[in-house]
Amino acid sequence: MGNQAARSASFDASGEVNFDHFQILRAIGKGSFGKVCIVQKKDTNKMYAMKYMNKAMCAEKEAIKNVLAEVELLQSLEHPFLVNLWFTFDDEEDLFMVVDLLLGGDLRYHLQKEVKFTIQSVRLFLAEICLALDYLRSKKVLHRDLKPDNILMDEDGHYHITDFNVATSIEEGHSPTSVCGTRPYMAPEVFEAKKGQGYSYSADWWSLGICTFEILKNRRPYDIHSNTTVSEFRRIITDSHKSMCHAISSYPESLNDLVKRLLETDPEKRLSSLKDIQQHEFFTGMNFDDVLNRKVQPPFIPSKDHLNCDPTFELEEMIVESKPLHKKKKRLAKQNSKPISDPIRDYLESNGKVFEPYDRERKKDTKEE
Ligand SMILES: Nc1ncnc2c1ncn2[C@@H]1O[C@H](COP(=O)(O)OP(=O)(O)OP(=O)(O)O)[C@@H](O)[C@H]1O
Numbered sequence: 001m002g003n004q005a006a007r008s009a010s011f012d013a014s015g016e017v018n019f020d021h022f023q024i025l026r027a028i029g030k031g032s033f034g035k036v037c038i039v040q041k042k043d044t045n046k047m048y049a050m051k052y053m054n055k056a057m058c059a060e061k062e063a064i065k066n067v068l069a070e071v072e073l074l075q076s077l078e079h080p081f082l083v084n085l086w087f088t089f090d091d092e093e094d095l096f097m098v099v100d101l102l103l104g105g106d107l108r109y110h111l112q113k114e115v116k117f118t119i120q121s122v123r124l125f126l127a128e129i130c131l132a133l134d135y136l137r138s139k140k141v142l143h144r145d146l147k148p149d150n151i152l153m154d155e156d157g158h159y160h161i162t163d164f165n166v167a168t169s170i171e172e173g174h175s176p177t178s179v180c181g182t183r184p185y186m187a188p189e190v191f192e193a194k195k196g197q198g199y200s201y202s203a204d205w206w207s208l209g210i211c212t213f214e215i216l217k218n219r220r221p222y223d224i225h226s227n228t229t230v231s232e233f234r235r236i237i238t239d240s241h242k243s244m245c246h247a248i249s250s251y252p253e254s255l256n257d258l259v260k261r262l263l264e265t266d267p268e269k270r271l272s273s274l275k276d277i278q279q280h281e282f283f284t285g286m287n288f289d290d291v292l293n294r295k296v297q298p299p300f301i302p303s304k305d306h307l308n309c310d311p312t313f314e315l316e317e318m319i320v321e322s323k324p325l326h327k328k329k330k331r332l333a334k335q336n337s338k339p340i341s342d343p344i345r346d347y348l349e350s351n352g353k354v355f356e357p358y359d360r361e362r363k364k365d366t367k368e369e
Contacts, residue, residue, distance in 0.1 A: 019328065023039060033063055035051070035325075050099075052096045070167070086360045087358060123282065124298055133201075140171075142167060143164065146211065189267050192230055203267065221240065254284075
């Protein structure tokens with residue numbers, strides 16, 4: 001991406017974090033609400049992924065509430081196996097989230113490439129994600145959309161959970177009851193939440209069970225789709241339970257048992273805590289402190305020869321995009337005379353709040369002083 005504007009911009013590194021503090025290197029991805037590019041912070045030279053969402057588009061898609069909730073939630077979290085938020089700021093057009101840069105591609109990408117994960121890889125994958133889920137539980141957070149698309153790998157082969165768009169905080173004594181997430185990965189109690197009792201942390205562990213099966217077999221255990229109805233759901237799970245068990249029967253018994261216990265339909269009986277995991281035979285001999293400290297060498301390391309993402313995003317940004325990021329400075333300078341509506345700040349104002357940029361680096365410095 002051309003970055004003349006960013007490069008030549010003068011900026012005050014001691015001031016509030018903003019777009020000028022970063023050099024835009026290249027576009028790497030596109031989600032339903034925004035785009036992602038690789039950036040370098042000019043004062044520290046650290047690399048990050050910068051997600052930016054057009055404010056007007058957020059308002060059009062009625063996504064403002066969720067986006068702001070995600071930003072607020074991410075500010076309270078930090079863990080080696082999450083994609084951590086470092087900075088948030090905005091300008092007239094966009095809301096920016098600067099997060100850990102993970103260049104190993106998402107798990108979906110590797111499944112599509114038909115990577116054969118060894119038992120040892122699956123073991124480390126599970127240990128790292130279980131540590132992240134345990135951390136989320138300690139923060140009273142339920143992710144609600146754990147799936148291969150939302151698990152990113154770093155260049156060393158460690159796993160990181162991302163996309164907290166539908167995550168929720170669980171208040172003491174209040175179980176969430178809204179049907180949320182991606183159907184093929186949704187726990188039965190979430191799928192049936194409206195007629196049931198609500199659900200809790202164990203819902204994420206069901207999704208982890210589905211992901212684990214998918215890593216082993218490169219397909220999901222149950223034929224559930226975005227249009228599967230509540231009444232079909234139970235029948236599909238009951239009818240396919242035997243074939244699910246059969247499909248994994250050639251793996252070591254301890255792994256078999258683990259997958260079945262993650263895919264336990266009764267959330268009360270489901271394996272759903274780090275303690276359960278640490279005591280399970282499949283993890284005999286695994287030192288979870290070493291895992292947490294990234295001292296366990298990942299058996300599968302994503303290829304470094306190429307960026308594990310689609311190069312078309314870069315081309316699209318340069319050719320098709322009507323408001324390219326690298327021309328932002330000029331564009332905003334032209335607009336300066338015109339008053340621009342700001343749906344995000346308006347939304348906050350109507351809720352008695354103001355937009356505040358976030359800077360995790362500065363927070364850490366202030367703590368250390
Ligand atoms: N932290 C990151 N490091 C490296 N690449 C990333 C990072 N976050 C996202 N990407 C890339 O950008 C793409 C789009 O990510 P994004 O999170 O915006 O959307 P999504 O998860 O695909 O979709 P949705 O917006 O529907 O959740 C991802 O598929 C991935 O290739």
